[in-house]
Structure formats: C-alpha cells, structure tokens
Amino acid sequence: MSDVASPPSPTALPSADTTTEATKTTATTSGVELYAERRDVVVVRVDGELWDLDREIPAGHVVEPVTIGEPDGLAVLRHSAAHVLAQAVQQVNPDAKLGIGPPVTDGFYYDFDVETPFTPEDLKALDKIMGRIIKEGQTFRRRVVTEDEARAELAGEPYKLELIGLKGSSAEAGEGADVEVGAGELTIYENVRGAGRESETVVWKDLCRGPHLPSTRLIGNGVQLQRSAAAYWRGSEKNPMLQRVYGTAWPSKDELKAYLERLAEAERRDHRRLGSEMDLFSFPDEIGSGLAVFHPKGGVIRNAMEEYSRQKHIEGGYEFVYSPHITKEKLYQVSGHLDWYAEGMYPPMHLDEELDDDGTVRKPGQNYYLKPMNCPMHNLIFDARGRSYRELPLRLFEFGTVYRYEKSGVVHGLTRARGFTQDDAHIYCTREQMKDELTGTLNFVLDLLKDYGLEDFYLELSTRDPEKSVGSDEAWDEATRTLEEVATASGLDLVPDPEGAAFYGPKISVQAKDAIGRTWQMSTIQLDFNLPEKFDLQYTADDGSRQRPVMIHRALFGSIERFFAVLLEHYAGAFPAWLAPVQVKAVPVADAFDDYLADVVTRLKAQGIRAEVDYSDDRFGKKIRNAAKEKVPFTLIAGGEDVEAGAVSFRFRDGTQENGVPVADAIERIVGAVRDRVQV
Incomplete structure (x- = not known):
C-alpha cells in the first residue's frame, strides 16, 4: 500500500476487568507452581504488574491469575503473536530489520525494514509459517541483560539499538515502544525449540519487556494476518519509512471467525462506500484532502x-x-492553543501588511489562522x-x-x-x-x-x-x-x-x-x-x-x-424515516396509475413528508428494486384494485408487504412514524 499507516493506538497492557482470586506468596515460587491445575492461566499479575508464568516470585508478593480471555490475557496473546510474525519474516528474509511489534485493539502489528513492500501473497505465506511455529510449541524464555549485552546480541538490529539508547523514555521512543523498553530492566525474549531437553535450541530472539505466553502452542489457530502498510519509524515523518504488517489474534478459531465476520459487516457499512453509492457526499480532489x-x-x-x-x-x-472562520493570531495565543495545539492548526496567513511605493513597510502585517476551536x-x-x-x-x-x-x-x-x-x-x-x-x-x-x-x-x-x-x-x-x-x-x-x-x-x-x-x-x-x-x-x-x-x-x-x-x-444507510432523504417512493404498477399516486404524494408533501413518484421508464420490478437499493423506508404501490378501493400497498425495507391499506390510514402511519422518530 502506498498510504502511510495510521494505526489504532497500541494497547498498553490493560488492567483486567474481571475479578480474580489473589494469593500472597509465603515462599519463592512461580506462576507455574501456583496454578499447576489451571490450564486457562497464561500469565500472572504480581502486585499489579504482569509477569511470565515461569518467572520466580519472591515471598510476600500478591499474585493473581490471568486467563487468555480477559483483557490482559488477550494483550499478551497478541503480543506473542507479533513475535511469531517477526520470527516468520526473518525466517523468510534474514536481512529484514526489526522495528516495534505491540498489541493493539483487536490485534497486533510489527514494523520491518525490508527492500520491497509485502504483497498479499507474502502475507499468506507468512500465515503458513506462523502456523508451523505455533504448532511446534516453542517456549518463550525471558532473559535479563545489561545494555552492553543487549547491544552485543542485537548488533545487527539498528532499530533495536536505537531503542536501547532511549531506554527509560518510552514516550520519546515513540508509539508502541513501551512493549520493548521502559524505566525497568532490559530483557530479551528467546524462542526455544525443545526447551528442557539437551538438544534445546534458541531459534529466534527479540528485545522485549514481555510478558509472553508460556508456549507458541497457546496462540492456537485464532490468528490471521490482515494487511500491510507503510509506516514511519517511531511515528515521525523525519524517520525512515518501514513496512508494517497487521494481524489479529483471538483465543479460538470461532472467535477469529466472528471477528472477521464483524469486519466484513463493517466494510459493507463503510460510510465512504455508502456515501458514494447513495449519492450523499464526496471528497473532490479539486478541493483537497479531508474536505467534503x-x-x-x-x-x-x-x-x-x-x-x-x-x-x-x-x-x-x-x-x-x-x-x-478566521481570526488573528493573538486570540489563540491568549487561549493557549498556539502553545499546545499548533501542530493541529493550518499554517498562518500573513495579511494586512501595507507597503509604500518603494517597498518600505508602512503598516506591518499580522498572522491570521483558520479556527480549530470555537x-x-x-x-x-x-x-x-x-x-x-x-x-x-x-x-x-x-x-x-x-x-x-x-x-x-x-x-x-x-x-x-x-x-x-x-x-x-x-x-x-x-x-x-x-x-x-x-x-x-x-x-x-x-x-x-x-x-x-x-x-x-x-x-x-x-x-x-x-x-x-x-x-x-x-x-x-x-x-x-x-x-x-x-x-x-x-x-x-x-x-x-x-x-x-x-x-x-x-x-x-x-x-x-x-x-x-x-x-x-x-x-x-x-x-x-x-x-x-x-x-x-x-x-x-x-x-x-x-x-x-x-x-x-x-x-x-x-x-x-x-x-x-x-x-x-x-443504520447501514437505512436511516429511520425521519432522517431518510426520501421517505416515501410511490411506484405505480403501470403508467395508468401515475396520477393516482401523484395525488397521494401531494397529500404527503402537504404534511412535510419527503415523497416522490417513480416516473422512470424502468419496468415495475426494477422500480421496486431501485427503491430497495435506495433504502427508502416506505414504498407505496398502486394498481387497479388499489385505485378501486381507495388504497395503496405498503412495501417495507425488509421485503414484506401489506396490501389494501386505505390512503388516509397510510398517510397517517407515515406521518406518525416520521413525527415519532420510529426506528423503522
């Protein structure tokens, strides 16, 4: 993609909103020992801070179990999936340099410095490699390192080295950097194959604060890569452009499927697409970006x-x-907006300057700003x-x-x-x-x-x-x-x-x-x-x-x-009647009934209803389909029987139909639905 990514804000590992039973340790132990019978526990909260399950916990600390389905557990799942993605990328392309890979709302991303952008085919291949890593059950192992040790081990990762230099200032390090460096100790997480056996092998490692799941196997099959985009390193246009890969991760395949269905529904409801299809608004290039x-x-x-x-x-x-819409600079100096909000304001226009014929400034100009606030x-x-x-x-x-x-x-x-x-x-x-x-x-x-x-x-x-x-x-x-x-x-x-x-x-x-x-x-x-x-x-x-x-x-x-x-x-474009641009579409069965429905529409308009007759040359069935496509709340149909009875047929947006409704009753129902803002 050519656009620069503007991702959702990275998810700081949030406090859980579920009630868990706390335990105060009386001797050195670990989460593995404390919750040996709890297969659903994936990390622990020690005095409010998240720790890996196998980390030693000294006596006197308050420990709470964290399951994969609660907010903290989901964030750890997604962070672990981001590491598996990075491992998969470097397995395919050892020259890829690592950026930052935090959990975000509903998923994760990881930034990479690579020669060519990722393609959809690349993401499909990476999905398969991630699946193999996950099934292999590699162990996430935490290791505390000094700055010198971290620099030596990550000598080939220039972006990681830069983060090490910013240790203690995650805000300065940039968006998502708090998952890697912070005010505490530096740690490296290793992915270990065959942990606990003589043949165990460290197959990959990354600078990271953690925590992570005990094993890649716990990531399960609820993971899928979604898209890639360009992104500036540490969120600044002054820095190099990297390639960002987005993914989503859920505790189960069913939850992943439900999420993807929600995404598909959200895409069908995208206001930009509906705005174009329904002829509601546009963004002409001649006007400029973000101006509708x-x-x-x-x-x-x-x-x-x-x-x-x-x-x-x-x-x-x-x-x-x-x-x-415009004001002198001083107003926003007084308010403080120029001190705190200048980056969000359009550049100033220097106006009112008066010059003599020789170019001497007779009256100095001043800056005007388009107002960002009222x-x-x-x-x-x-x-x-x-x-x-x-x-x-x-x-x-x-x-x-x-x-x-x-x-x-x-x-x-x-x-x-x-x-x-x-x-x-x-x-x-x-x-x-x-x-x-x-x-x-x-x-x-x-x-x-x-x-x-x-x-x-x-x-x-x-x-x-x-x-x-x-x-x-x-x-x-x-x-x-x-x-x-x-x-x-x-x-x-x-x-x-x-x-x-x-x-x-x-x-x-x-x-x-x-x-x-x-x-x-x-x-x-x-x-x-x-x-x-x-x-x-x-x-x-x-x-x-x-x-x-x-x-x-x-x-x-x-x-x-x-x-x-x-x-x-x-509303997916199907606004309630009081907001709909066309509230009633009258569709005659044949041209002979145009005048009959025109009279009904005139009576509706007299009561403030936005109604119109479809006089197009389309066939009757096409007219009905057009009304449905335009998401008109009420379609009124009239044929010979309706005219004889002084009635109309109601057709609703869900495809149901009610025949033989007296015209006066139909008008009353429509006016009432609009007046009472009925959500139809």
Missing part, C-alpha cells in the same frame, strides 16, 4: 439532523451565536459586555465550522476530516451551579443521542496530562472530582482515561456502541477553570463583587460530519 461536499440527498439528512438538534437546544435554554470566540462574546449572576448559567451554542490540519495518513472520510462543523456549546456558570449544570448537560446529551437511535453507552473520564496542561493542581483536582461525581451518579459505567484531557481541563466523553458492537466516542463535556482565567472573564455577583465564571465545553455530536458517518454506518 454534501450532495442534495446528504444535505437533506444533514439538515434534518441539525434542525432537530436546534429545536432541542432551544427547548434546553441555549442561545445561538455565530463566529467567523471556544475562544465564545469567550469574546461573553466578554462583549458586563455580565450579571442573573444571566448565569449562560449557554451559548453554535454550529461552528473549524479546520484542523490532520496528517494525510490520518484523514479518514468524514470520521477524521480537515474541515468539519462542531455542534459546539459553551456554558458559563457559577461554582455553585456547575455540578447541577454538568448533570443537566450529560442528561441532555444522552437523551438527544437516544433520539438519533444510539442507546448503549458508557462514560470515559479523561484526566490531566502533567506535561501538557495549564492551571493549578487544586483547580484540576476540583474539576476532576466534580466530573467523576456527575459521571458516577449517571449510573453508567465509568472508564478511566489517564492523561487524556485537553490542556485546559478534564472531560467526560460519552462512548456509544453501534448496531454491530463498535464503540464510537460521541459527546464530550469538559470542565474548565483555566480559560476564564486566561480571558479574564468576570460577572457581577449578588453582593456586587466581581467573580470568575466556570466554563463548560460541550460538543454533542463531536462534529456533524463525523456523527453523520457514525449514523450512516450504524
């Missing part, structure tokens, strides 16, 4: 989404504002005049288009675009109001998402990154504690996201599962004590004093474009 145009049918859906959101925001006490402009609206406590909470809302310079390898249809419209709200309130306002905001968000057909949620709490944040510890602690209390009170599961907050405050993000079980980050709610300080925002309190408001940032959809894509994939 919506076609008429896509515009209908988007307008319906936005109009309903507008209505609910008005009912929720929000006030609409508008702000320009919040600084909303702060200016708040600060445009004096504010009283009686106005608070003040809820400002905007469909504000923003621009972010995503790297070309990261841009992905509507879900990762360079220009998009946020349904952005900023709420200004007092310290006393903030908890109730946060609770109300979260409930508002969840209720509105449910109206669009999403129902399965959990919450994520993103906390401070000490290296990328502003403000006092006290302010962050209060904001984080308040958000956590609100999230917990909602009754939804709350998952930690350490150091995932924006630079100005912690956030709750609503994670929603779609129709095929994938999780999407939807709404975000951020509590911010810092930007009001930076902009010196004030209101007059009831005692006449000047006080600082609290600021709540809230994006409900995240962006209209991204939410459009999520709904398109969630």
Whole structure:
C-alpha cells in the first residue's frame, strides 16, 4: 500500500476487568507452581504488574491469575503473536530489520525494514509459517541483560539499538515502544525449540519487556494476518519509512471467525462506500484532502439532523451565536492553543501588511489562522459586555465550522476530516451551579443521542496530562472530582482515561456502541477553570463583587460530519424515516396509475413528508428494486384494485408487504412514524 499507516493506538497492557482470586506468596515460587491445575492461566499479575508464568516470585508478593480471555490475557496473546510474525519474516528474509511489534485493539502489528513492500501473497505465506511455529510449541524464555549485552546480541538490529539508547523514555521512543523498553530492566525474549531437553535450541530472539505466553502452542489457530502498510519509524515523518504488517489474534478459531465476520459487516457499512453509492457526499480532489461536499440527498439528512438538534437546544435554554472562520493570531495565543495545539492548526496567513511605493513597510502585517476551536470566540462574546449572576448559567451554542490540519495518513472520510462543523456549546456558570449544570448537560446529551437511535453507552473520564496542561493542581483536582461525581451518579459505567484531557481541563466523553458492537466516542463535556482565567472573564455577583465564571465545553455530536458517518454506518444507510432523504417512493404498477399516486404524494408533501413518484421508464420490478437499493423506508404501490378501493400497498425495507391499506390510514402511519422518530 502506498498510504502511510495510521494505526489504532497500541494497547498498553490493560488492567483486567474481571475479578480474580489473589494469593500472597509465603515462599519463592512461580506462576507455574501456583496454578499447576489451571490450564486457562497464561500469565500472572504480581502486585499489579504482569509477569511470565515461569518467572520466580519472591515471598510476600500478591499474585493473581490471568486467563487468555480477559483483557490482559488477550494483550499478551497478541503480543506473542507479533513475535511469531517477526520470527516468520526473518525466517523468510534474514536481512529484514526489526522495528516495534505491540498489541493493539483487536490485534497486533510489527514494523520491518525490508527492500520491497509485502504483497498479499507474502502475507499468506507468512500465515503458513506462523502456523508451523505455533504448532511446534516453542517456549518463550525471558532473559535479563545489561545494555552492553543487549547491544552485543542485537548488533545487527539498528532499530533495536536505537531503542536501547532511549531506554527509560518510552514516550520519546515513540508509539508502541513501551512493549520493548521502559524505566525497568532490559530483557530479551528467546524462542526455544525443545526447551528442557539437551538438544534445546534458541531459534529466534527479540528485545522485549514481555510478558509472553508460556508456549507458541497457546496462540492456537485464532490468528490471521490482515494487511500491510507503510509506516514511519517511531511515528515521525523525519524517520525512515518501514513496512508494517497487521494481524489479529483471538483465543479460538470461532472467535477469529466472528471477528472477521464483524469486519466484513463493517466494510459493507463503510460510510465512504455508502456515501458514494447513495449519492450523499464526496471528497473532490479539486478541493483537497479531508474536505467534503454534501450532495442534495446528504444535505437533506444533514439538515434534518441539525434542525432537530436546534429545536432541542432551544427547548434546553441555549442561545445561538455565530463566529467567523478566521481570526488573528493573538486570540489563540491568549487561549493557549498556539502553545499546545499548533501542530493541529493550518499554517498562518500573513495579511494586512501595507507597503509604500518603494517597498518600505508602512503598516506591518499580522498572522491570521483558520479556527480549530470555537471556544475562544465564545469567550469574546461573553466578554462583549458586563455580565450579571442573573444571566448565569449562560449557554451559548453554535454550529461552528473549524479546520484542523490532520496528517494525510490520518484523514479518514468524514470520521477524521480537515474541515468539519462542531455542534459546539459553551456554558458559563457559577461554582455553585456547575455540578447541577454538568448533570443537566450529560442528561441532555444522552437523551438527544437516544433520539438519533444510539442507546448503549458508557462514560470515559479523561484526566490531566502533567506535561501538557495549564492551571493549578487544586483547580484540576476540583474539576476532576466534580466530573467523576456527575459521571458516577449517571449510573453508567465509568472508564478511566489517564492523561487524556485537553490542556485546559478534564472531560467526560460519552462512548456509544453501534448496531454491530463498535464503540464510537460521541459527546464530550469538559470542565474548565483555566480559560476564564486566561480571558479574564468576570460577572457581577449578588453582593456586587466581581467573580470568575466556570466554563463548560460541550460538543454533542463531536462534529456533524463525523456523527453523520457514525449514523450512516450504524443504520447501514437505512436511516429511520425521519432522517431518510426520501421517505416515501410511490411506484405505480403501470403508467395508468401515475396520477393516482401523484395525488397521494401531494397529500404527503402537504404534511412535510419527503415523497416522490417513480416516473422512470424502468419496468415495475426494477422500480421496486431501485427503491430497495435506495433504502427508502416506505414504498407505496398502486394498481387497479388499489385505485378501486381507495388504497395503496405498503412495501417495507425488509421485503414484506401489506396490501389494501386505505390512503388516509397510510398517510397517517407515515406521518406518525416520521413525527415519532420510529426506528423503522
């Protein structure tokens, strides 16, 4: 593939979410000895850290078993599979140089420096070699080494040597490097054939922190390589381009099969493909990467989404504002975005410079930026005049288009675009109001998402990154504690996201599962004590004093474009009637019945229904198939018997049909389904 890979974030070996029985060791032992009767245990957690099963555990440590099916066990399985992949690659091509091979969500990858990119045929051959290594039952053996020993043993692996030099700083080492080097000791893992016998042989080795499965045999037959792509070493465009091979690994072949079926279904639902097939939107090369145009049918859906959101925001006490797409540099200097977010912004435009005839600068120019965020402009609206406590909470809302310079390898249809419209709200309130306002905001968000057909949620709490944040510890602690209390009170599961907050405050993000079980980050709610300080925002309190408001940032959809894509994939293009671009397609059995159905369509349009008659020259059967292909919720059919009875026949998207429905009843049913947002 010619595109640079933009993989999912490598999976740090996560804490298990299952309850296991802990044991405190009283003498030196190992996981093998402790769990000799437990064939399902593949690694152990020692004082919270994952260890290989055969590693000696001194007395006084708390030990928990980890099975292959829980999150920690799955990550170890996938990391072990990555090692087998690398072994297979070097077995075929001894000159291949090793990069990094971490587990990631649902699988693993490994980067290689090779002369020619991998082909699909190469991956099939590697799959077979991996299968032989797995069946052979090679043992993963951990060995602690000094830096000098590691350099000597890996002298032919320049990328590994570079990582050894960065030991202790996995963040500097780059994406996925924490699976190989970190703050602790250096270790090499050997793959051993015939372990325990006189003839045992080390057949391959790699720099790695581990842990790994006891044997390659435990990887089983739930492994498959998927694709390859180009990837920069350590994620930086300044570094050499390597070839990345992706794979997936599961505890069983049945689980692998189920995963591959989910992938196939996800491909069928890919919003980019559906957007083209349904004529909803496109990305013209003439405009640029990551910049979409919506076609008429896509515009209908988007307008319906936005109009309903507008209505609910008005009912929720929000006030609409508008702000320009471009601003002077100083605004984002004050907000801090140029300090913390400059890489995500488009380059500045130097404007307003005035020159004399001889070229002398009469008036110096200044930099303007396309806005990546709406919040600084909303702060200016708040600060445009004096504010009283009686106005608070003040809820400002905007469909504000923003621009972010995503790297070309990261841009992905509507879900990762360079220009998009946020349904952005900023709420200004007092310290006393903030908890109730946060609770109300979260409930508002969840209720509105449910109206669009999403129902399965959990919450994520993103906390401070000490290296990328502003403000006092006290302010962050209060904001984080308040958000956590609100999230917990909602009754939804709350998952930690350490150091995932924006630079100005912690956030709750609503994670929603779609129709095929994938999780999407939807709404975000951020509590911010810092930007009001930076902009010196004030209101007059009831005692006449000047006080600082609290600021709540809230994006409900995240962006209209991204939410459009999520709904398109969630519904596989078959939008509920209230969102469908064409809600009713009228198909006459013959031309003689055109006028009859035209009258029905006129009556439907009078009630706001998007309806049309198929006047094409196609045969009747083709018209029915076209309506199904266009995923129209209601197809109305009329022939001679229907006309005589003053009725129509209903045909639904699932292929079922209901005949002889009186026209008035049909209209009432359609209007009701749209009005009530029935999920048909």
